[in-house]
Amino acid sequence: MHVADLTEELVAIPSHEDESAAGEFVASWLRDHTDAAVEHDDHGNVIAQKGPGSGESLALVGHHDVVPPDESQVDADGSYVVERREGRIHGRGSADMKGSVAAAMLAFAAADAPAEDELVFASFAGEEQGGVGCRAAIEDGFRVDYAVVGEGSTGYSAPGVTDVAVAHKGRRGSTIVAEGTAAHASEPDAGENAIYRATDAVDVVRGLDFPSTEVLGHELSGSVAVTEIDGGSAWNVVPERCEATVDERTVPGERAPLDRVEDIEGVSWRVDQDLPPMACGDADFADAVCDAAADAQDGAPEQVVKPHATDAGWLADVGTDCVVVGAAEPGEAHTADESVSVDVLERCQRIYESVVESWLA
Structure with missing residues (x-):
């Protein structure tokens, strides 16, 4: 399945007041396309796991809730308007961050199960309400050693370049x-x-x-x-x-x-x-993700810092080494004409797949 098609399906599902339908879509897709253990928990989070978990763990992390849409982004029947034009997908949540969630779903599905370690996919609910889903998962015992969080990191060092954020405020x-x-x-x-x-x-x-x-x-x-x-x-x-x-x-x-x-x-x-800040404490992990980002694009990605809080802050607060890598560009999220580049979505999928492959090697 192409990442753009999966993104459009996910973006079309309203998830600003109740993200349960979007969460069920993600969970059902993962059950249909992977052999992973998939849970859609009482908090609305979707967490899938591959591998026995006897070693280290790596997670691809996102969220499937969105901020309230502009009236132009909603059809008469209440569904979200989704349009693809000039190489971009337009619609509420396309950039923040259902596009990157779709890329992570595909990368997770393509990965082999680790022999000893654990590969995790997590899409949290309530990120836009202060990270309530991520916090609830942590209270329930969710812990991973490393995480790639798919919030926006494109266009920080140079226009169109997908960078690797090693810290955020x-x-x-x-x-x-x-x-x-x-x-x-x-x-x-x-x-x-x-x-x-x-x-x-x-x-x-x-x-x-x-x-x-x-x-x-x-x-x-x-x-x-x-x-x-x-x-x-x-x-x-x-x-x-x-x-x-x-x-x-x-x-x-x-x-x-x-x-x-x-x-x-x-x-x-x-x-x-x-909302806690995030700082990656493992330079080797940050370098490895930056190498994967460099291999996936013509531009020269850099390690950067983000001005915005994300769920990476809650994860870092309990000991996870996080980086942020995602398709959204500055100024795209939460706007009346929110959109995401299809080319960058494909790139993010390649980055996530490369990170997982190198981590499993």
Whole structure:
């Protein structure tokens, strides 16, 4: 089966509110085309395994959920619009990341079962909701030694080149809460202005250094930014409460000391979301995947870093050495005209097959 045809079948299945149909499609296809042990678990994850698992394990990893489609990406009957034109497949989830899932399915199906080790295919649910499927699988005991995660890595070092991401940033979203005492605005000294306290906290955030680290010789720099502020109840009332939202892009092993805002009277700080960053700790594995990527294309792939969090962060957090290799290009995912190159899908299939073959050798 050609990767473009499998991609189109998978993209056509709605999976932004309920990914169960897409998961069942993946699971059924794997049962029909492989002798692997295939599970479609209660969380919506699809996990297939080849080999006895007495040695090391390698996984090809993706996700089959998508973000809500644009209205132009949905037919009247609720199915997704899928079009192939000018060498690209258009449709919600084509780039992020059903195309790479299809390439990984085909590579997994083509691979021989390891004699001692374990080859795994995993497509998780709920990646777009903070990695809930991957996290649930980990809680249930999912562990692999190495993983190739099929999120986008094409076009980072040069247009059209599929690179190998050896690290990516995480995201910590948090809220600064400033509390004061309400009073009539004609007598401001009778109260404690929560907005003033919040702006003092914002000044603390502005003065923080961005976290940074190095991964396999590559510099990875984070960021911290106040992105929302909300406070006050009326034009003539000294506000008693004000909140500010902070977006922090984290790097492995480092966090900005945002708790310093709590040194200000009346100010507290809470973490609302913490998606972990990823760093590959095995240079030989990263080099081997980069060699496979070089063999699969005319361009010269490089080891790069990604700005976006993926399920690789959750896997890395429990000891998996991950790299990210996938067809999506910067700016393609989550757009009203999302698409993926058929040529790059074929390339990713070759890369995945080569990685598996060299790992099994």
